[in-house]
Amino acid sequence: MRDLRRNWRRFGLVGLVVGLVAVLSTVLSALATGLVSDGISGLRGLPLTHLAFEPGSGAVFTRSTLDARALEAWRATPGVEASPLGVAFVNAAPTTTGPRLDLALWGVPADSFLVARPEARAALSGRPGLVLSDELEGQVEVGDRFTVAGSDLELPVLGFTYSGSYGHVPIAFTSLATWQELHYGDDARGRFSAVALRFDGPVDTSAVDRAAGTATRSKASAYSGSPGFSAETATMTMIRSFLVVISALIVGAFFTIWTVQRTRQIGLMKALGASNGYIVRDGVGQLALVVVFFTVVGSAAGALLAGVAGGGDVPIELTLTGTVTTGVILAVVGVLGSAVALRRITRVEPIVALGVEP
Amino acid sequence: MSLELRGVTVTVPDGDGIRTLLDAVDLAVAPGEVVALTGASGSGKSTLLAVAGLLRRPEAGEVVLAGTPTSGLGGRARTKLRGRTVGVVYQSANLFPSLTAIEQLEVVAHVQGRLDADARRRARGLLADLGLAERAGRLPHHLSGGERQRVGLARALMAEPRVLLADEPTASLDPRLADDVADLLAGQARDRDLATLVVTHDEAPLRHADRRIELDGGALRAVTAAGSTAR
Numbered sequence: 001m002r003d004l005r006r007n008w009r010r011f012g013l014v015g016l017v018v019g020l021v022a023v024l025s026t027v028l029s030a031l032a033t034g035l036v037s038d039g040i041s042g043l044r045g046l047p048l049t050h051l052a053f054e055p056g057s058g059a060v061f062t063r064s065t066l067d068a069r070a071l072e073a074w075r076a077t078p079g080v081e082a083s084p085l086g087v088a089f090v091n092a093a094p095t096t097t098g099p100r101l102d103l104a105l106w107g108v109p110a111d112s113f114l115v116a117r118p119e120a121r122a123a124l125s126g127r128p129g130l131v132l133s134d135e136l137e138g139q140v141e142v143g144d145r146f147t148v149a150g151s152d153l154e155l156p157v158l159g160f161t162y163s164g165s166y167g168h169v170p171i172a173f174t175s176l177a178t179w180q181e182l183h184y185g186d187d188a189r190g191r192f193s194a195v196a197l198r199f200d201g202p203v204d205t206s207a208v209d210r211a212a213g214t215a216t217r218s219k220a221s222a223y224s225g226s227p228g229f230s231a232e233t234a235t236m237t238m239i240r241s242f243l244v245v246i247s248a249l250i251v252g253a254f255f256t257i258w259t260v261q262r263t264r265q266i267g268l269m270k271a272l273g274a275s276n277g278y279i280v281r282d283g284v285g286q287l288a289l290v291v292v293f294f295t296v297v298g299s300a301a302g303a304l305l306a307g308v309a310g311g312g313d314v315p316i317e318l319t320l321t322g323t324v325t326t327g328v329i330l331a332v333v334g335v336l337g338s339a340v341a342l343r344r345i346t347r348v349e350p351i352v353a354l355g356v357e358p
Numbered sequence: 359m360s361l362e363l364r365g366v367t368v369t370v371p372d373g374d375g376i377r378t379l380l381d382a383v384d385l386a387v388a389p390g391e392v393v394a395l396t397g398a399s400g401s402g403k404s405t406l407l408a409v410a411g412l413l414r415r416p417e418a419g420e421v422v423l424a425g426t427p428t429s430g431l432g433g434r435a436r437t438k439l440r441g442r443t444v445g446v447v448y449q450s451a452n453l454f455p456s457l458t459a460i461e462q463l464e465v466v467a468h469v470q471g472r473l474d475a476d477a478r479r480r481a482r483g484l485l486a487d488l489g490l491a492e493r494a495g496r497l498p499h500h501l502s503g504g505e506r507q508r509v510g511l512a513r514a515l516m517a518e519p520r521v522l523l524a525d526e527p528t529a530s531l532d533p534r535l536a537d538d539v540a541d542l543l544a545g546q547a548r549d550r551d552l553a554t555l556v557v558t559h560d561e562a563p564l565r566h567a568d569r570r571i572e573l574d575g576g577a578l579r580a581v582t583a584a585g586s587t588a589r
Contacts, residue, residue: 006456006497265454271413273441273517274469275434350440351413353452354404354525 004286011286014254015294021247022298022330023305025240027316029326030306032236034315039229042104042133042164042171043222046114050205051085051222052195052214059217059225061087061193066214068190073212079200080208083112084192086179089167092130092146095154099139101146103132104166107179107192114196120161120173128178129158133170136160151182167227168315240326247330248337255287255338259345266345267352276346283345284338291334299327359422360520360553361387361410366419368405368576379405380416381576387553389520392544394564395557397573403557404525406573410555411523412440424520441470445514445552447524447543451506453498459485459509460494466516484512488542504535511543515550522552528560536562 004011052074057064066084074082086107093100108114110125123131130146137160144157155174164171180188195214205216217225224230259266269279303323310316368380379402387393397403408414409421412428421428424443428436453462460481467477485494488508498506507527514522527543528536540556544566547554556563564570571578 003456264452268448268452268454269465269469270437271411271440271446272466272469272513273437275437278469349414350437351408353446353448354408354413355449 004289010258011290014250015290017250018247018291018330018334019294019298019301021243021250022295022327023302025243025247025326025330026299026302026323027306027309028236028240028243029322030303030310030316030318031314032233032240033319033322034310034317035232035236036223036229037317038165038168038315039226039232040166040223042106042166043219043226045162045164046196046219047116047198048083048114048196048219049199050197050216050218052082052197052209052212052216053222053225054194055209055213055215057215057225059222060227061085061225062089064193065191066193066195070212070214071192071195073208074195074197074214077203077208080203081113081198081200083108083114083196084176085112085114085194085196086176086183086192087166087194088179088183089169090182091149092155092172093149094140095145095147098144101132101136101140101172102169103130103172104169105130105148105179105182106166106171106173107176107183108173108196109176112176112196113198115173119159123158124173124175126158127156128153128175128181129156131159131161131173132157133162133164133172134160135163135165136170148182151185153178153182167229244329244333248333250337251287251291251334252337252340255283255341256344259283259341263348264352264355266348267350270348270350271353279345280342283341284335287338288331288335292331295327295331295334299323299330359386360389360424361385361555362420362422363406363410364420364422366406366409366416366421368402368409368414368416378576380409382419383573383576383578385410385555385571385578387521387555389551389553390548391569392547392554392556392567394567394570395555395573396559396564396570401573402576403573405576407446407523407525407555407557410521411444411446412436441466442517443520445517445519445522447507447510447514447522447527449526450503450530451498451510453506453509453513455498458495458497459490459501459505459512462498462509462513463516466513470517481512481516484515485509487546488512503531504539507531507535507539508542511539511546515546518550519552522547522554524554524556524558524563526557526559528558528562533562536560537565540566 053059054064054066071082071084074080088105090103090105091100092103110121115121115124140157142157142159145154147154161173184191209216266279303318306316306318363383363385366380366383369376369378395403409416423439463481463484464473467473485491490508493501493505524543528539531539540562
């Protein structure tokens, strides 16, 4: 501890680097959470447990087309609620003034288990229209009319639902019939993208898939079908992993150099009767204090920075769990990084205190 | 005897062969006795000191510390025995640069898990005994050479050892200071009944020793009365 107090500049330097890594890690953690939300929050918010896709579609809605045969097979399965679900990415232009909207358009029947609230059922069972993610509230108003690109259909805004997006664009709901008309025109033939499923208990999905001609995914595994989701999460995970490794290496390198510089002092400690455990505890303990302190400070600064940066177009989503988890991982791995010098400590012979090579 | 070496042999690899640093050395130092160990550079003085202080194991022979034979002891037991039985005064004091004078002593008690109010009191008492009461809060680089060496002696005494070893304790001091430190060291050793072995090239420790032994080529070749230069 006295080493720490009297060499605070040296410890401060390594602490500063650890702190900066913590800042970056916290911001990236918030960005990763934000990107995930931007990619799949619309799907995550739906009350389904599984999704049945066309085989070979890779859980990508826009590659999957199913029809009534698949739906009936799933509806006939005990313990399963099944609903057709159409998903398409569209651009909606205002008929008068207002912003053009990129939307992930979800087509669901009004009586689907996916539509839980009575007012939402009422909106979807009436005249054709759009129920938008409430993040668009303020940009558009109920009653505004939009023409979906590629069709002549004019749709009014009927209301707003939960805040969500899919594939980095806000979600919008419409009735399945409207969705089919927009997507297939006059030749819909009852087609849709996937079957949304809610299981009450265990279901032999393989058997039903064979009968229905579908490939079923759990909700979480279907996230990978969101455009760019897998690449984004893999990239963010890689960057964050590198930061954790870099932090550990920095601490390890510092501890190694510090140990080499203190070789004679370590020998002297041993000559005074100190065990290896005592010396390791003393060294690692001081370093752990530095790492934990600067990680906490860096995480707090990172959270502040993420809070400021999150107000704009950057999809940053700061969560306490994410911030704390990132900080704990950095601190633990950083302290573990000091383990690289442990062998060096245990190999110091007390005779070096006399200035004699062992 | 508090310190006894019986047939101690130390060898090191030397090219394709083996070099003998200590050759079947026998030595006994009684409680309160101050023995000066001299010899040319490379004669094995520091090696003998290291073996006597359990800082290295001999290839053959036995070291008996405070009545305990040490050849059969494992690493932990040697470390523990060393901490509680041996005090070492180093050349140029060898103090911890980031610890004050009082902390140099307290760390000894801390290492042994005994840093309590009594230990702190004893540390202050030791510094006062050696004329360093006013220097207790000073870091090593704020102490003179003589003061540093006295702090080193106080630290060696802190564990209340039975054996005191000193490696060229006056080498970095001017003659007057060297005599003061040598006098202090010998006085403390006798007052505390410590078996004391002082490696030295200087005259000052020789003047204050009870007897002198000389190492030549790793063997004890001559034993003379203290202060004498005759062989």
